[in-house]
Amino acid sequence: MRKIVFTFLIVLFVTTNNTQAQGINFEHISLDEALAKAASEDKLVFVDFYTVWCAPCKVMSKKIFPLPEVGEAYNKNFISIKLDAEKKGALAAKKYNVSSYPTLAFINSSGKLVYKDTGSQSAESFINLGKKAIASLSSEFSLEKLQQEFPNKQNDEHFLKIYVEKMIEYGQSPIHGIEAWLTVQTEIKEDDVDMMEYLMKHNNYLLLNSKAEQILKANFDEYMDIATRAEERELKTFHLKFIKNTRDFAIKTKDAELMRSFIDTWKQLPNRYRRGNPTEYELIYLAILEDYDGYKKLAQEYISGIINAKPIAQIQKEDAEYFETFQKNYKTNYSINREQTMEKLKSHGKIAGENIETITKIGHTYLKLTKKKKDYKVLESWIEYGYELVPNSFYINDLKADMLYKKGKTKQAIALKKIAVEKWIDSKTRPSKAYELEKMQKGETL
Incomplete structure (x- = not known):
């Protein structure tokens, strides 16, 4: 009997010590559930908005959140959750204007943001951040009151x-x-x-x-x-x-x-100071205005201009020459995304890749506005050109998958989306594409 009691006490001691030494207890619940729990316990909700590709997010997760002193400060004062800002936390990220990562948000039980900061932090500054969030509640200059x-x-x-x-x-x-x-x-x-x-x-x-x-x-x-x-x-x-x-x-x-x-001011700048494309800015303007007919008309003219600018054979020839030059200078090219650039050039080429990225970027917005057969035919012609330019392009596969899904051809859409996600090169946008695939598989609206 003494042996059993002694063993139990050892287990209890180890368990208690582990509990006390743990970092932040991130609960696997939704934001709504966290808000309800915060209301019942009279606490704030702490949300770590992160993305899978964000390096500072990983630093916080590995080196700061697990620290005992951080856990002690946060577990008694906050209901803590983590939200992937490009997947299940996308709507919440949009609501709270999250645009950089990590975003460290403190939200009251009514769902109102009371404090927010961004970026990787030391343990001391992160603990102080929590203190500031709590202090702001009683301040005459709280975010909500301001x-x-x-x-x-x-x-x-x-x-x-x-x-x-x-x-x-x-x-x-x-x-x-x-x-x-x-x-x-x-x-x-x-x-x-x-x-x-x-x-x-x-x-x-x-x-x-x-x-x-x-x-x-x-x-x-x-x-x-x-x-x-x-x-x-x-x-x-x-x-x-x-x-x-x-x-x-x-x-x-x-x-x-x-x-x-x-746009009007940008057009007056000397060419050396201009960044971006005037037509694409006009398209953004029309989208903001919700002038969808105007958007579709300009988009058709713009993409037609891209398609008719050069024959496909000439683009492929110029891209092959550019790739050969890039390969020769690869070792001396110190671009941060050198390897990713190499992969894109190898799979799509320079001019072809730029054309396809523009077509698919505008194509996704065009698809959202598409309701009539004639609009689908326009989109299908862009997709057909894309496949001629770069056979099996994962960008075009992605656009076509979304179009098929909107038309109710779910199985075909999911199969094509899987191929696109598997071949997707850009590590920053790949998680959002994987999430779109998950939503398709669940039958949810994109």
Whole structure:
């Protein structure tokens, strides 16, 4: 009997120690279930938004989350879950504006975001992050309270300054707050060095046709006189930053007016500063406008232009020559994605690969708008050209699989999607394609 009791005590001691020494207890439940549990236990939900290809996510999972001190801090204060932002957590990621990984989000039981940060962190900073999330609940400047008060405090200079600082701290966009503060502030003279430094500090949040751009244009010469050489270089390219910010923010928020402003300004840039394709930007604009007939018409014209630009034989000849040159210089090519580039060139070629990626990118959006037979015929003609250009292209297989699935040909779609996923090269997008396959197999809407 003593032996049994002694053995039991040893097991209990080991189990207790293991429990105390564990890291974060990530529960295998949905976000809705986590929110319900958080409500019953009066806790916040901590969500690790990750992707399978994200290196910093793996660092956090292997080196930070398992630490005992991290587990002790998080397990008593949070209901913790992990969500793959490209698979089952895609909808939640979209809801909470997750665009970089890992995103470390703290959500109250009502489903409202109270705190957020991104990137790999040390154990100390991660534990402090949890403390900040808890402290924010009782703060008069909690994220929820700030967002509620912002519309009614557009003329409150003091509030707006705090709002901007806190939105950045909470990992939210301060763009509207900066615009409001710059419009009403009396703290800094617009031609002063402090204003120049403020604009530079917040350069990632400044848009075209904004108060910030107005200030910069009106005081550009004064700023150049007081700027250091490094600041002079930044000031000379500041306009490009406004343009890029406007493009990114317009696409993220689906703001047609901002997108139009970006396109019109971008077209006036010297060729050396242009990045992207004007027609593809116009297509994005039409999609934001929900002008679907306009989108389909322009898409047809654009893809027809690509198809008719060069004969397939000429493209294949030029791609073979390019691949031969790339192979010769392979060892001295220090591109980060050198091996992946090599695989793409080998399977698709340079020009052919670019053509097919453009066709499939636009084709997927076109498919979503496709309802009539004539639209399917257009899409089928693009797919046929793609197979002629690169037989068995996994990009084209993927597009055709989605089309077959929409037409109700599920078995054929799943078989083709499997082939596409197996051959998919891009490690960043492969998980999302694998998830689409899972949804097909379950009969769910893509």
